[in-house]
Amino acid sequence: MHIVFPSLLIIFLGFYYSSTFALYPRRKRATQCLSSQPTNFTVIREPGRKLFDPKSIRESYKNINFALRGxxxxxxxxIRQELQRGVRKGFQDVIFSNIVDSQGTGQKPNTFLRQVLSLVSVPQLMNSxxxxxxxxxxxxxLISQMKGNTIGSMTGENGLEIVRIKVAEFISKRDEIPVSFEDIYLTNGVSGGLELAFKLVQCKDVDVGILTPNPLYPLYSALMTQHGLTKISYNLNPDRAWSLEVRELERAxxxxxxxxxxxxxxxxxxNPGNPTGKILRRQNLEEIIKFAYSHNLIVFADEIYQHNLLGDVPFLSVHKVAMEMGPPYDKVELVSFHSISKGYTSEGGLRGGYMHLTNIDKGVHDVLHKLLTVQQCPSIVGQVGLYSLVSPPQNGEPSYDSFQREIADISHNYKQVAKILSTELNKVVGFNCSQPEGGPVVFTKFKIPQKAVDEAEVQGTAPDIFYGLELLETMGISVAVGSAFGLSPTQHYMRLSLPAKVEDIDKLVVRLKSFNQQFLEKYS
Structure with a gap:
């Protein structure tokens, strides 16, 4: 032992000093190299050229087209800005029927949600x-769960746990099936959830195809372009009120x-459909789930319009139907999305939503957590709004009666508006639409004379955009046309968001009828 220890010490010291002396010259050379660098750099940059220019941006980003913002x-x-500056036109205001922004067009905010948000924002008001x-x-x-007991603090990347728990309870009650809050992720609206989901389905070595309905809400097309995903369209059947047929899924x-x-x-x-307003029935959903399971497909269920029911057809979530089908279809892999941007809340500006993962591998959850850490946390204001949606007043609580009255009034109003608007549109020459079942929109077919189609071609634009621009310039009505949703230029459709008030229908319909008559006379 006495002989071994000194030997090891000698070996260690020898290694240390030899390493040190070996490194020293490199350090010296590095120092000399740094000191010998010229102080004046030769400029090789092109005069006037920007380093950050469009050529440096990925093509997939430059090709993004959210057509509703076209x-x-x-x-x-x-035009709205021109009117505000006093420019005289044949109308006094712009009717924004192209975007579903219900509060922006007159729907009143939900009192309960706004009261909760007010108290969380200004806790001193609790003393009143x-x-x-x-x-x-x-x-x-809510405040007790926030760091520093303030809405200005940041939450965890998943959002506040209490909100996730309430979302899980909401889904459990709606679907009559237990749900774990661990499968709930809070997002900045449905669009924030879709952004994450599309990132997760990309593959390292192969291009990924996404089966999407046609017509399609254009956010999907924009996100798929951004992430390099391939859109594979399955056509909804306009002759059967935009139904989804499994044989068409098979074809696509x-x-x-x-x-x-x-x-x-x-x-x-x-589901309900956007832009079609179609609600999928149970039998149809079961067929679709069987198709997805048998073809090893993940299902993305956008259910943002579930509180915008306009008739007697009930909404059924994909999660509920799949779980009730039992084995093996209750093992279908599913990501469901919902938010406060539509329905009786319609708080699109607060950016509150969630995604619910069903039968998704734990490893995917782990990667999702990493993606969420980059975003740091979802909007805490949106989380408060979402909490109010999924934790509404219960029977016996002081806000319950007024809350129920508000919801009933909004629901009754939109049902009336949808019925009247559909009826009135069918009186316009060349228009043909069915009453929507869900969603605050009407999707109608209309006629464009061949002369107008020819003129649109001369101007280098789609015929429905040509019609829409003339409608806007003449009557101040902004609509979303069918080509924005991916329909062929030969299919002439437009989506109109429902006015928030029945009395606003007349202004919209009168202007539309007048323009359409002038347009048909001009181009017939």
Whole structure:
């Protein structure tokens, strides 16, 4: 032992000093190298050229086209600004029927949600006697979960746990199936959830195909372009009120498998439909779930319009139907989306939503957590709004009766508006639409004379955009046309968001009828 220890010490010291002396010259050379650098750099940059220019941006980003924000929408903003500056036109205001922004067009905010948000934002107001006790209780619960007891603090990347718990309870009650809050992720609206989901389905070595409905809400097309995903359209049937037929899913899937160099991984369902307003029935949902399971597809279920029911057809979530089908279909992999941007809340500006993962591998959850850490946290204001949606006043609480009256009034109003607007549109020459079942929109077919089609071609634009721009310039009505939703230029459709008030229908319909008559006379 006495002989071994000194030997080891000698070896260690020898290694240390030899390493040190070996490194020293490199350090010296590095120092000499740094000191010998010229102080004046030769400029090799082109005069006037920007380093940050469009050529340096990825093509997929430059190709993004959120068509609802296209030429009609952009021109409508300009016209509104012109009117504000006093420019005289044949109308006094712009009717924004192209975007579903219900509060922006007159729907009143939900009192309960705004009261909870007010107290969380200004806790000192709790000392007043103007707020009901159930509002105070919820505000206190939320504040107690926030760091520093303030809405200005940041939450965890998943959002506040209490909000996730309430979302899980909301889904459990709606679907009559237990749900874990661990499967709930809070997002900045549905669009924030979709952004994350599309990132997760990309593959390292193969292009990914996404089965999407046609017509399609253009946010999906924009996100798929951004992430380099391939859109595979399945056509909804306009002759059957935009129904989704499984044989059409089979056709689209088989065609993509044979002709596209991609792996089809996802089936997108929008229920109730946007822009069609169609609600999927149970039998139809069961057929779709069987199709997805048998073709190893992940289902993305956009259910943002579930509180915008306009008739007697009930909403059923994909989650509920799949779980009730039992094995093996209750194992279908599913991501569901919802938010406060529509329905009786319609708080699109607060950016509150959630995504619910069902039968998704733990490893995917782990990667999702990493993506969320980059975003740091979802909007805490949106989280408060979402909490109010999924934790409404209960029977016996002081806000319950007024809350129920508000919801009933909004629901009754939109049902009336949808019925009257559909009826009136069908009186316009060349227009044909069915009453929507869900969603605050009407999707109608209309006629464009061949002379107008020819003129649109001369101007280098789609015929429906040509019609929409003339409608805007003449009558101040901004609409979303069918080509924005991916329909062929030969299919002439437009989506109109429902006015928030029945009395606003007359102004819209009178202007539309007058313009359409002038347009048909001009181009017939």
């Amino acid at each position: 030429p009609i929408h952009l021109r409508s903003i300009e 006697s103007i707020f009901p006790s159930d509002v105070v209780q919820r505000a206190k619960e 899937y088989d065609n993509a498998t044979c002709s596209c160099n991609c792996k089809v991984r996802v089936l997108v369902l929008i």
